[in-house]
Amino acid sequence: MSAKERILAKLGRSLAGTTPIADDYDQALVTTPWTYAPEQRIPRLRELLEAVHGETHLTTTDGWPARVVDALSARGIDELLISPDTPHGQQFAAHIAAIGKSVRLKSYDRPVEAWKDELFFGTPASLTGTLGGISATGSLILWPTTAEPRLMSLVPPLHIALLKASEVYDNLYSVLQAQSWAEGLPTNALLVSGPSKTADIQQTLAYGAHGPKELIVLILEDA
Amino acid sequence: MNAPAIPMTFKCRAHDAVHDAQLRRNFRGAMDFLMAKRAAQFPDGDELERLRSFGNAVRARALSKLPELLERLETNLTRNGVKVHWAETVDEANAIVHDIVRAHEARQVIKGKSMVSEEMEMNHYLEGHGVDCLESDMGEFIVQLGNEKPSHIIMPAIHLNAGQVASLFHDKLEVDYTEDVDRLIQIGRETLRRKFYEADIGVSGVNFAVAETGSLLLVENEGNGRMSTTVPPVHIAVTGIEKVVENLRDVVPLLSLLTRSATGQPITTYVNVISGPRKAEELDGPQEVHLVLLDNGRSQAFADSELRQTLNCIRCGACMNHCPVYTRIGGHAYGTVYPGPIGKIITPHMLGLEATKDLPSASSLCGACGEVCPVKIPIPAILRRLREENVRAPDDEPRHMRGQGSKYSRAEGLAWKGWRLLNTSPRLYRLFNLAATRLSALTPPKLGPWTEHHSAPKAAPRSLHELAREHLGED
Ligand code: SF4
Numbered sequence: 001m002s003a004k005e006r007i008l009a010k011l012g013r014s015l016a017g018t019t020p021i022a023d024d025y026d027q028a029l030v031t032t033p034w035t036y037a038p039e040q041r042i043p044r045l046r047e048l049l050e051a052v053h054g055e056t057h058l059t060t061t062d063g064w065p066a067r068v069v070d071a072l073s074a075r076g077i078d079e080l081l082i083s084p085d086t087p088h089g090q091q092f093a094a095h096i097a098a099i100g101k102s103v104r105l106k107s108y109d110r111p112v113e114a115w116k117d118e119l120f121f122g123t124p125a126s127l128t129g130t131l132g133g134i135s136a137t138g139s140l141i142l143w144p145t146t147a148e149p150r151l152m153s154l155v156p157p158l159h160i161a162l163l164k165a166s167e168v169y170d171n172l173y174s175v176l177q178a179q180s181w182a183e184g185l186p187t188n189a190l191l192v193s194g195p196s197k198t199a200d201i202q203q204t205l206a207y208g209a210h211g212p213k214e215l216i217v218l219i220l221e222d223a
Numbered sequence: 224m225n226a227p228a229i230p231m232t233f234k235c236r237a238h239d240a241v242h243d244a245q246l247r248r249n250f251r252g253a254m255d256f257l258m259a260k261r262a263a264q265f266p267d268g269d270e271l272e273r274l275r276s277f278g279n280a281v282r283a284r285a286l287s288k289l290p291e292l293l294e295r296l297e298t299n300l301t302r303n304g305v306k307v308h309w310a311e312t313v314d315e316a317n318a319i320v321h322d323i324v325r326a327h328e329a330r331q332v333i334k335g336k337s338m339v340s341e342e343m344e345m346n347h348y349l350e351g352h353g354v355d356c357l358e359s360d361m362g363e364f365i366v367q368l369g370n371e372k373p374s375h376i377i378m379p380a381i382h383l384n385a386g387q388v389a390s391l392f393h394d395k396l397e398v399d400y401t402e403d404v405d406r407l408i409q410i411g412r413e414t415l416r417r418k419f420y421e422a423d424i425g426v427s428g429v430n431f432a433v434a435e436t437g438s439l440l441l442v443e444n445e446g447n448g449r450m451s452t453t454v455p456p457v458h459i460a461v462t463g464i465e466k467v468v469e470n471l472r473d474v475v476p477l478l479s480l481l482t483r484s485a486t487g488q489p490i491t492t493y494v495n496v497i498s499g500p501r502k503a504e505e506l507d508g509p510q511e512v513h514l515v516l517l518d519n520g521r522s523q524a525f526a527d528s529e530l531r532q533t534l535n536c537i538r539c540g541a542c543m544n545h546c547p548v549y550t551r552i553g554g555h556a557y558g559t560v561y562p563g564p565i566g567k568i569i570t571p572h573m574l575g576l577e578a579t580k581d582l583p584s585a586s587s588l589c590g591a592c593g594e595v596c597p598v599k600i601p602i603p604a605i606l607r608r609l610r611e612e613n614v615r616a617p618d619d620e621p622r623h624m625r626g627q628g629s630k631y632s633r634a635e636g637l638a639w640k641g642w643r644l645l646n647t648s649p650r651l652y653r654l655f656n657l658a659a660t661r662l663s664a665l666t667p668p669k670l671g672p673w674t675e676h677h678s679a680p681k682a683a684p685r686s687l688h689e690l691a692r693e694h695l696g697e698d
Binding site: 002003004006007008010011012013014015018019020021022023024025026029030033048052108109110111112116117120136137138139146149150151154171172173176181182185186187188189190191192193194195196197198199200201202203204206208209210211212 | 249388411450490493508525
């Protein structure tokens with residue numbers, strides 16, 4: 001008998017004569033206390049994100065690229081990791097070309113192995129989209145893709161994320177339903193709620209543990 | 224396994240810890256902080272109680288169909304491209320990990336936080352086979368640098384203060400001494416970033432394994448969990464067989480209970496849901512993902528409906544944060560991987576009662592653990608049950624636990640039988656009272672361990688019963 005068979009046989013014997021407990025899922029309990037008036041959703045999300053040192057800005061579909069440029073120049077950063085295969089990546093590239101600013105654009109267009117060194121030690125900032133946000137917990141939803149791979153929102157010290165106002169949901173339960181998560185998940189699905197942090201030394205909160213030191217969320221009010 | 228010798232010295236360790244003023248200050252401060260943070264997350268007592276009942280129901284439902292869910296989990300993970308392994312013992316689990324390590328000729332392993340890997344003593348095992356195993360959670364990294372073990376399941380280095388960490392970094396990493404926590408964390412970040420970059424294999428734990436979708440869900444704040452599960456070419460997740468939940472939506476109440484109870488956060492910085500290795504068109508993520516499902520005594524707890532509730536645990540640490548014993552002696556005194564109340568009720572299944580016989584009695588049964596547990600494990604009742612198992616005759620049937628009767632003594636058994644007789648027979652009781660009050664001068668001045676810290680009891684000249692009867696004018 002394999003370990004699997006032995007374990008399952010033992011568990012099975014212990015359950016002999018019992019019936020499985022029925023699923024009486026209390027949907028109201030995980031939604032009602034976490035439901036907001038439409039005009040409250042974004043203020044709450046911002047409040048929670050800012051409470052954990054996330055930076056948030058209200059902007060528009062046309063206005064956000066300028067905000068990104070401002071954020072970069074305020075930090076003395078002159079390069080940005082973007083995806084040329086997303087509409088927002090293309091929009092930002094066009095903006096840079098139009099204003100003639102010298103922001104070097106890098107794209108994550110080859111397997112990580114081909115440029116790991118540069119990603120880890122020479123990429124100060126990245127820009128990605130999101131699949132929405134969650135008011136209840138102040139979270140962003142990310143499903144990394146080939147265009148915007150997993151490490152893009154993790155390794156660079158500054159992560160700038162775009163969030164469409166129309167895609168801010170009340171709570172996690174409503175996200176799972178609205179986006180049909182149980183019907184098919186990607187290799188990696190993420191909720192991101194602020195820059196990385198730790199309180200492992202004497203309960204003193206410090207930001208920039210292993211992931212981004214800063215998270216900037218640009219909320220597109222007209223999208 | 225070499226652990227059994229350690230819990231034997233529980234009393235000595237507890238004694239030392241209680242007299243270590245620095246340690247007590249560190250723990251008192253940390254526990255007060257964590258209790259206040261948790262309380263602030265649950266302003267609505269009604270919501271909390273309903274959510275705890277819901278959390279309990281979700282876990283109980285999963286356990287009520289555990290074999291089926293484990294098989295469904297394996298089927299769905301396999302479909303997603305994850306290789307599932309089963310291990311009855313920690314030795315088997317280590318051998319599985321070692322086989323994977325060998326197949327990849329790996330030299331460096333980087334670990335996210337995983338208590339199951341602590342159960343396995345994986346670092347020690349792999350080092351014995353020439354493989355470097357580095358902890359990447361800041362707390363775990365600190366503890367590993369100091370050649371120590373975690374003293375808390377959520378905050379491993381909670382027994383140290385900033386000054387102690389500063390000295391450790393100064394000595395071991397040869398950096399300038401600084402007590403500035405931001406600077407210390409940046410030193411940790413720089414050191415470990417290089418290691419993430421180099422590692423051949425990443426190891427992580429699992430918070431919830433979702434049978435429905437074949438997914439592994441991990442929560443964390445630092446990003447080391449995402450690093451360990453994304454950067455190295457191979458990811459090995461290790462977890463206990465009880466961690467499975469039925470449906471993805473079941474995670475919603477449990478996640479809320481976990482992060483709010485553990486660190487008083489509405490949610491952790493990252494919730495990381497992994498459902499497979501890198502696909503052909505994807506540009507990062509491990510090429511291989513493995514899941515090791517470990518029993519290590521859990522099926523023993525599972526066999527008894529009362530003890531089974533132990534497996535509801537979602538490892539939030541709230542029971543230790545609220546435990547007056549843990550707060551005073553800290554996590555190391557227990558000598559076990561899981562300290563505090565949860566450790567007292569789970570470790571006997573892992574190591575046997577013989578090696579852990581002092582743990583169930585290291586409690587005042589104040590009930591705080593049971594009151595805060597987000598999945599409503601009746602910890603005090605289980606502690607009493609383990610005390611019973613400790614003193615049942617070793618050959619008494621049915622047998623529920625390895626090491627049953629480890630504290631059994633025929634003399635004690637007889638003494639309690641006598642006590643019962645005395646207290647259920649009014650005549651005998653009166654006779655005893657008469658003897659105890661009139662002969663109170665003969666009470667021995669020393670009564671074993673009791674008189675080490677208390678004065679010996681001395682009967683009054685006349686018993687309360689006698690006085691009451693006289694007062695009421697009876698006989
Ligand atoms: S026993 Fe309950 S309170 Fe303790 S760690 Fe487990 S879930 Fe948390």
